[in-house]
Amino acid sequence: MTASRAINGTGYVSEDVRKKVMQAAKALKYRPNVLARSLKGLSTHAVGIMLPDIANPFSAQLVAGIQEVLERSGYTAFLATANRSVEQEKAALRAFVDHRVDGILVATRGTEIGNEAIAAIIREGIPVVTVGRPIENAPVDCVTADHWKGAYEAVTHLIELGHERIGFIGVSPEHAANLRRFHGYEDALKAHGIALRSELIAGPANGPAYATEDDGYAAMMQLGRLKQPPTAVFARNDYTAIGALRAAHELGFTIPDDIAIASFDNIPIAAFTTPPLTTVSQPIGEQGRRAAQFLIDRIEHRFKGQKRELCLECHVVIRQSTGPHRKRSGGGK
Amino acid sequence: MTASRAINGTGYVSEDVRKKVMQAAKALKYRPNVLARSLKGLSTHAVGIMLPDIANPFSAQLVAGIQEVLERSGYTAFLATANRSVEQEKAALRAFVDHRVDGILVATRGTEIGNEAIAAIIREGIPVVTVGRPIENAPVDCVTADHWKGAYEAVTHLIELGHERIGFIGVSPEHAANLRRFHGYEDALKAHGIALRSELIAGPANGPAYATEDDGYAAMMQLGRLKQPPTAVFARNDYTAIGALRAAHELGFTIPDDIAIASFDNIPIAAFTTPPLTTVSQPIGEQGRRAAQFLIDRIEHRFKGQKRELCLECHVVIRQSTGPHRKRSGGGK
DNA sequence: GCTCATTGTGTTATCGATAACAGTGTTAAC
DNA sequence: GTTAACACTGTTATCGATAACACAATGAGC
Numbered sequence: 100m101t102a103s104r105a106i107n108g109t110g111y112v113s114e115d116v117r118k119k120v121m122q123a124a125k126a127l128k129y130r131p132n133v134l135a136r137s138l139k140g141l142s143t144h145a146v147g148i149m150l151p152d153i154a155n156p157f158s159a160q161l162v163a164g165i166q167e168v169l170e171r172s173g174y175t176a177f178l179a180t181a182n183r184s185v186e187q188e189k190a191a192l193r194a195f196v197d198h199r200v201d202g203i204l205v206a207t208r209g210t211e212i213g214n215e216a217i218a219a220i221i222r223e224g225i226p227v228v229t230v231g232r233p234i235e236n237a238p239v240d241c242v243t244a245d246h247w248k249g250a251y252e253a254v255t256h257l258i259e260l261g262h263e264r265i266g267f268i269g270v271s272p273e274h275a276a277n278l279r280r281f282h283g284y285e286d287a288l289k290a291h292g293i294a295l296r297s298e299l300i301a302g303p304a305n306g307p308a309y310a311t312e313d314d315g316y317a318a319m320m321q322l323g324r325l326k327q328p329p330t331a332v333f334a335r336n337d338y339t340a341i342g343a344l345r346a347a348h349e350l351g352f353t354i355p356d357d358i359a360i361a362s363f364d365n366i367p368i369a370a371f372t373t374p375p376l377t378t379v380s381q382p383i384g385e386q387g388r389r390a391a392q393f394l395i396d397r398i399e400h401r402f403k404g405q406k407r408e409l410c411l412e413c414h415v416v417i418r419q420s421t422g423p424h425r426k427r428s429g430g431g432k
Numbered sequence: 433m434t435a436s437r438a439i440n441g442t443g444y445v446s447e448d449v450r451k452k453v454m455q456a457a458k459a460l461k462y463r464p465n466v467l468a469r470s471l472k473g474l475s476t477h478a479v480g481i482m483l484p485d486i487a488n489p490f491s492a493q494l495v496a497g498i499q500e501v502l503e504r505s506g507y508t509a510f511l512a513t514a515n516r517s518v519e520q521e522k523a524a525l526r527a528f529v530d531h532r533v534d535g536i537l538v539a540t541r542g543t544e545i546g547n548e549a550i551a552a553i554i555r556e557g558i559p560v561v562t563v564g565r566p567i568e569n570a571p572v573d574c575v576t577a578d579h580w581k582g583a584y585e586a587v588t589h590l591i592e593l594g595h596e597r598i599g600f601i602g603v604s605p606e607h608a609a610n611l612r613r614f615h616g617y618e619d620a621l622k623a624h625g626i627a628l629r630s631e632l633i634a635g636p637a638n639g640p641a642y643a644t645e646d647d648g649y650a651a652m653m654q655l656g657r658l659k660q661p662p663t664a665v666f667a668r669n670d671y672t673a674i675g676a677l678r679a680a681h682e683l684g685f686t687i688p689d690d691i692a693i694a695s696f697d698n699i700p701i702a703a704f705t706t707p708p709l710t711t712v713s714q715p716i717g718e719q720g721r722r723a724a725q726f727l728i729d730r731i732e733h734r735f736k737g738q739k740r741e742l743c744l745e746c747h748v749v750i751r752q753s754t755g756p757h758r759k760r761s762g763g764g765k
Numbered sequence: 766g767c768t769c770a771t772t773g774t775g776t777t778a779t780c781g782a783t784a785a786c787a788g789t790g791t792t793a794a795c
Numbered sequence: 796g797t798t799a800a801c802a803c804t805g806t807t808a809t810c811g812a813t814a815a816c817a818c819a820a821t822g823a824g825c
Contacts, residue, residue: 113773
């Protein structure tokens with residue numbers, strides 16, 4: 100009808116009629132049916148956000164950043180969680196597509212299958228932007244933090260404190276290859292002329308997927324029982340570091356005197372552990388804001404290039420878990 | 433077409449045709465258009481979950497519980513966060529309704545306006561179930577934990593340790609009336625013949641809405657500077673308690689010897705503060721599961737009564753922040 | 766006065782799924 | 796052998812919004 104024109108302000112409508120329509124709309128509490136609209140291929144003004152999980156303080160800050168930008172542009176966000184199950188992730192992505200969101204932000208860890216699912220969505224013409232998960236072979240914009248550099252600087256910090264036997268906790272040697280944080284560790288050692296020792300690398304064997312507190316506990320137990328344990332470890336993330344702390348205490352090590360621990364993420368708990376953790380902080384909110392902007396640019400056809408990638412800086416937060424290193428009586432080869 | 437019958441398994445379709453349709457569907461990667469379906473008033477098999485925010489570990493556990501049940505019944509969940517803004521909450525609820533979810537789970541704190549928005553949704557025929565937020569005057573099912581009893585038991589624990597001057601942190605005396613945790617505090621004192629002293633109640637003046645770490649800090653500063661400070665405080669939630677801990681340390685109080693602190697929620701950090709917090713744990717996952725079941729019962733018309741309310745038990749987790757009370761030299765009137 | 770542009774309004778068709786109905790053929794019942 | 800019941804399949808109309816078009820009425824320009 101003419102009503103559609105009046106409400107959307109498109110085409111010719113006399114002021115007179117327009118007012119009447121608006122009044123009637125208010126009186127009847129009219130709300131346009133988003134579904135009917137999108138059935139015709141129009142925008143739903145909704146975007147989906149795919150998260151690894153919700154417990155994660157990372158997710159919270161990321162979503163806050165994303166929402167800030169989305170709201171400003173009139174988009175609504177629907178969230179979904181994968182809970183580390185590729186099945187759940189695929190189901191949620193499908194649900195987003197089925198409900199015709201205008202675009203999707205993906206912040207889960209990468210897997211082969213997941214990447215294929217994302218590529219399929221792109222092929223359907225729905226824009227996708229990932230956070231912390233660059234995707235090869237598909238025109239998917241990506242925003243990340245420089246995990247490599249963050250890890251590099253944290254490990255350099257350990258080296259500058261005098262450590263030479265520095266372990267890595269949170270991934271098995273076989274799966275370390277595609278973990279940027281591991282490369283940062285590796286390269287920092289190399290840059291200071293320290294040889295990489297695979298016996299100082301410990302973590303779960305289930306691929307590069309994730310690493311939990313329990314994984315950290317197990318890994319530290321393994322390293323702590325070596326004839327010559329490391330004098331410092333870099334943990335892949337704070338949860339892993341917390342598990343490592345627990346193991347170190349049980350083994351009777353004093354932190355940081357016997358073993359210094361640094362990690363990654365700077366989650367809130369990291370400031371409250373005993374001792375508080377030295378860890379790498381990444382600009383999460385900013386990643387969310389940038390990613391959201393990338394997505395909106397795609398949705399509104401303001402950016403049509405092949406692929407944009409953005410990498411933001413991290414910084415090391417120094418706390419007591421790496422306090423000044425004193426050589427142990429029998430230690431230091 | 434006949435295709436619809438084949439795919440949905442309704443009405444008569446010969447086995448022969450059914451197979452052909454299924455094959456074609458697979459070949460074309462056919463996905464039914466949920467929107468078109470719901471345009472006809474049918475189910476979208478999606479439900480909305482309205483959360484206060486995401487940082488909250490409460491949200492995480494709640495969603496996990498909810499998802500568990502939803503998934504089993506073939507529903508997809510879309511989450512949204514209110515971030516303490518009634519505006520955002522209303523916008524998100526409207527978005528859920530616009531996108532025709534089958535039902536909504538609401539876990540935000542109550543406000544007058546929010547309640548009215550929920551009542552309006554119910555009137556539109558969309559089932560709503562709330563968690564921890566009973567709503568008067570509307571047929572909204574609700575699942576809660578017994579905050580009253582939890583607080584009652586925590587405060588009783590303090591009393592049994594010998595405390596008599598027990599403060600309450602996290603709400604101003606004027607707004608305490610509709611806070612169940614406060615009533616638990618009040619009634620525990622009364623039951624043990626201890627008079628309520630309004631000078632020992634401190635919290636933000638901005639209504640019963642919420643209380644943060646900063647609120648806890650400010651409140652403890654206020655109580656700690658009294659001529660006769662309390663020997664114990666009960667904090668409305670763990671964040672508030674953490675702020676209170678910080679203030680107490682700054683004021684030079686030793687916890688628990690000078691002031692014992694108990695709180696509510698048992699968030700993960702609570703086990704890692706110095707000293708670890710005695711706090712009340714509520715069965716969050718179970719609340720989520722029950723609420724989800726309530727909602728599905730409504731959606732699938734398996735329950736048609738006026739209103740169901742369910743209240744689950746809490747329990748006190750004793751840690752070092754309330755360690756055995758030793759009378760202070762000059763204290764204890 | 767005629768043509769044409771401009772402004773305003775109503776009509777039809779469409780998106781995809783499906784309910785309701787209208788057919789066709791086949792078998793069973795009396 | 797006629798009627799009735801059943802099995803199957805195709806047709807039409809519908810949900811709500813809107814693009815595309817058709818049709819008025821008005822005024823400008825020559």
